[in-house]
Amino acid sequence: MDMQVAKKKLGLKERYQVMTRGLDWTPSYQKMEDIYPYAAYEGIKIHDWDKWEDPFRLTMDAYWKYQAEKERKLYAIIDAYAQNNGHLNVTDARYLNAVKLFLTGISPLEYMAHRGFAHVGRQFPGAGPRVACLMQSIDEIRHAQTQIHSLSNYNKYYNGFHDFRHMLERVWYLSVPRSFFDDAVTAGPFEFMVAIGFSFEYVLTNLLFVPFVSGAAYNGDMGTMTFGFSAQSDEARHMTLGLEVIKFILEQDPDNLPIVQRWIDKWMWRGYRVLTLVGMMMDYMLPKRIMSWKEAWEVYFEENGGALFKDLARYGIRPPKWLDQISFDKDHISHQAWATFYQYGAAAAFNTWTPNDEEMDWLSQKYPNSFDKYYRPRLEYWREQAAQGKRFYNKTLPMLCQTCQIPMLFTEPGDPTKICYREVDYQGSKYHFCSDGCKEIFEYEPEKYVQAWLPVHQIYQGNCFPEGADPTAEGFDPLAEVLKYYHVEMGRDNLDFEGSEDQKNFDQWRGQATKNA
Amino acid sequence: MSTVFIALQTNEDTRPIIGAILDDNPHARLNEQPAMVKIDAEGRLVVRRSSIEERIGRDFDLQELHINLISLSGNIDESDDELTLSWGA
Amino acid sequence: MAVAALRKYEFEPADAPAKFHGAQLLYVGWEDHLMFCAPFAFPLPPTMPFRAMVEQVLPGAFGYHPDFARIDWAKAEWFKSGRPWTPDFDKSLADNGLGHKDVIRFRTQGLTGIAGSCS
Numbered sequence A: 001m002d003m004q005v006a007k008k009k010l011g012l013k014e015r016y017q018v019m020t021r022g023l024d025w026t027p028s029y030q031k032m033e034d035i036y037p038y039a040a041y042e043g044i045k046i047h048d049w050d051k052w053e054d055p056f057r058l059t060m061d062a063y064w065k066y067q068a069e070k071e072r073k074l075y076a077i078i079d080a081y082a083q084n085n086g087h088l089n090v091t092d093a094r095y096l097n098a099v100k101l102f103l104t105g106i107s108p109l110e111y112m113a114h115r116g117f118a119h120v121g122r123q124f125p126g127a128g129p130r131v132a133c134l135m136q137s138i139d140e141i142r143h144a145q146t147q148i149h150s151l152s153n154y155n156k157y158y159n160g161f162h163d164f165r166h167m168l169e170r171v172w173y174l175s176v177p178r179s180f181f182d183d184a185v186t187a188g189p190f191e192f193m194v195a196i197g198f199s200f201e202y203v204l205t206n207l208l209f210v211p212f213v214s215g216a217a218y219n220g221d222m223g224t225m226t227f228g229f230s231a232q233s234d235e236a237r238h239m240t241l242g243l244e245v246i247k248f249i250l251e252q253d254p255d256n257l258p259i260v261q262r263w264i265d266k267w268m269w270r271g272y273r274v275l276t277l278v279g280m281m282m283d284y285m286l287p288k289r290i291m292s293w294k295e296a297w298e299v300y301f302e303e304n305g306g307a308l309f310k311d312l313a314r315y316g317i318r319p320p321k322w323l324d325q326i327s328f329d330k331d332h333i334s335h336q337a338w339a340t341f342y343q344y345g346a347a348a349a350f351n352t353w354t355p356n357d358e359e360m361d362w363l364s365q366k367y368p369n370s371f372d373k374y375y376r377p378r379l380e381y382w383r384e385q386a387a388q389g390k391r392f393y394n395k396t397l398p399m400l401c402q403t404c405q406i407p408m409l410f411t412e413p414g415d416p417t418k419i420c421y422r423e424v425d426y427q428g429s430k431y432h433f434c435s436d437g438c439k440e441i442f443e444y445e446p447e448k449y450v451q452a453w454l455p456v457h458q459i460y461q462g463n464c465f466p467e468g469a470d471p472t473a474e475g476f477d478p479l480a481e482v483l484k485y486y487h488v489e490m491g492r493d494n495l496d497f498e499g500s501e502d503q504k505n506f507d508q509w510r511g512q513a514t515k516n517a
Numbered sequence B: 001m002s003t004v005f006i007a008l009q010t011n012e013d014t015r016p017i018i019g020a021i022l023d024d025n026p027h028a029r030l031n032e033q034p035a036m037v038k039i040d041a042e043g044r045l046v047v048r049r050s051s052i053e054e055r056i057g058r059d060f061d062l063q064e065l066h067i068n069l070i071s072l073s074g075n076i077d078e079s080d081d082e083l084t085l086s087w088g089a
Numbered sequence C: 001m002a003v004a005a006l007r008k009y010e011f012e013p014a015d016a017p018a019k020f021h022g023a024q025l026l027y028v029g030w031e032d033h034l035m036f037c038a039p040f041a042f043p044l045p046p047t048m049p050f051r052a053m054v055e056q057v058l059p060g061a062f063g064y065h066p067d068f069a070r071i072d073w074a075k076a077e078w079f080k081s082g083r084p085w086t087p088d089f090d091k092s093l094a095d096n097g098l099g100h101k102d103v104i105r106f107r108t109q110g111l112t113g114i115a116g117s118c119s
Helices: A012-020 A060-083 A093-105 A107-123 A127-155 A164-168 A172-185 A189-218 A222-252 A256-274 A276-285 A293-315 A323-329 A333-343 A357-366 A371-387 A436-444 A455-461 A478-486 A501-514 B015-024 B049-056 B062-068 C050-062
Strands: A415-419 A422-426 A429-433 B003-009 B029-033 B036-042 B044-048 B069-072 B075-078 B082-086 C024-030 C040-044 C077-080 C083-085 C102-107
Touching: A012 A127, A060 A127, A060 A222, A060 B062, A093 A107, A093 A127, A093 A164, A093 A172, A093 A276, A093 A501, A107 A127, A107 A164, A107 A172, A107 A189, A127 A222, A164 A172, A172 A189, A172 A256, A172 A276, A172 A455, A189 A222, A189 A256, A189 A276, A189 A293, A189 B036, A189 B069, A222 A256, A222 A293, A222 B062, A222 B069, A256 A276, A256 A436, A276 A293, A276 A333, A276 A357, A293 A333, A293 B003, A333 A371, A357 A371, A422 A436, A429 A436, A429 C102, A455 C040, B003 B015, B003 B044, B003 B082, B015 B036, B015 B044, B015 B049, B036 B044, B044 B049, B062 B069, B062 B082, C024 C050, C040 C050
Parallel strands: C024 C102
Antiparallel strands: A422 A429, B003 B036, B003 B069, B029 B036, B044 B082, B075 B082, C024 C040, C077 C083, C077 C102
């Protein structure tokens, strides 16, 4: 018998090789294209799947070890936060509305990402990317779960946290993030990877998580801070995977370039539109602010994304389309979005308000080219009206963009006083868009977007009332019925923050926490 | 030249890591934000295992970084000894 | 271009006219008044006179704005799909050539929103 010589531990690179290669076999009685039916139809050509490399070289054994450690930390913090009534330490209860929007609009996307990566991981014929997709799929379900667990603590005390799952498929503004992800998961596996892995994770996720989560910490929300950073620790890996995907596809075949470029153009624009919600959260919903949406955009998109696209130029990739417009709009979209939620505040599952004087001054300072000229007059007018008991609730439904499903609130490139209208005639019908980007995306795949479930149109078709409601009955109140269908309770979950139940409860409980009653 | 960055949570685990990164990359800038730091560097940034081990007095596996990492940018090259971020252009 | 698909990819549009119970959608925007964040969508019978739309439908939607009461409708400029257009107030929407999902806008000279901010 040979003596077993104690072997040196495998190095990182060797371990990665062993754990991600040679895991496949060549099928003998089934055709490859039957086993991987989605691998070719998008037109992407891959010649050697083994050229795939995860730069972090993370393997499943190490993955479980580090994820377990993250979970232990996270739940220790969440428990401590809950046991200590940490919710009473947030700056003020207006802040919680940002978290409601996060739970209803963003956490479900984590779950969809989990499904998407599980699907794509199954469909790729290469073992390297399959392992990477497996890890990311597990990460994403972890994010959904940790976010729901963390935020369930708020559901014990505050309104609007009670039924995010139900709301996702019904509430008008949630159709924006939902349709974004539905678009991605119904694409082929390569488009999904460019859409979510690259455009969303690499280029845009920093804007979602880094300044907002740091802002949560600044506003005393340890729960959001801890799930946010715990998720973000995975994002760094996802971003790396996203970049690797692009490089891998482009290195495999020159024919892949135009397809990838079109997906980058499309998904940067789609993602950018969804991030309008985040811009609004940063500028209007954090009582204490660390940076404006515009500043975050400059750091994380213009500086960082700029470096990325400079680097990708060697593959023939150019920066995404419509950047001029995006650059102009950074002075405007957060204000336009908040004005929208303020006026449709009766139909939202959270409270809205006008900024106070100090906050308006902050906005003036951060947006010297736009706030005082275009947005302050509107907000001050609304505030005066509200003081006279005439708080503005817009009760007429808005026109929506067929692609991004956002109300047509965006303005012409270069002119913030003109709504941007674009339209297309397709098979005898008119379709309307908020921008050249959304119009062009439609024109490339009209068969897909004519199916859009536009909440306003669905309400008018009579599909958004609770069972048994009779729109022909006398005194039928469509808004009240739509709210019931949404599971939004009138006067509790919606309307202005001023006078809300959350405001009253928070003040009372905080009083009890700091004084002997 | 383009900027790369690494962002880390601020806690007792990362204090020595941040120190090591700043020592090993004299051109890097420390940007402190609530609960986190972002370290920016022109062109290239290296995280060295040996520098971290010197500070913490025990073996360190560079993959432990994943626990407290928030974000990064640039092309990554990781070995047992170093993690490097860089832009080609 | 067309969707890349493995099989025939054909689905009914979600907003076909037949789904609106006899109504058709009309979108209406008021230029220079972005206090209303977006144009409005109305489900209206195609037989509705244009005047009824202006006098009975629009006030409920735009009436909150202090400029609304000052509108001189005889002088309002109209646009259909962005191009200048003259409606006949006494004809129906259909007879004015308005079909399902058409978009019209109006501009009211001299009225430019709260403190002239186009709000």
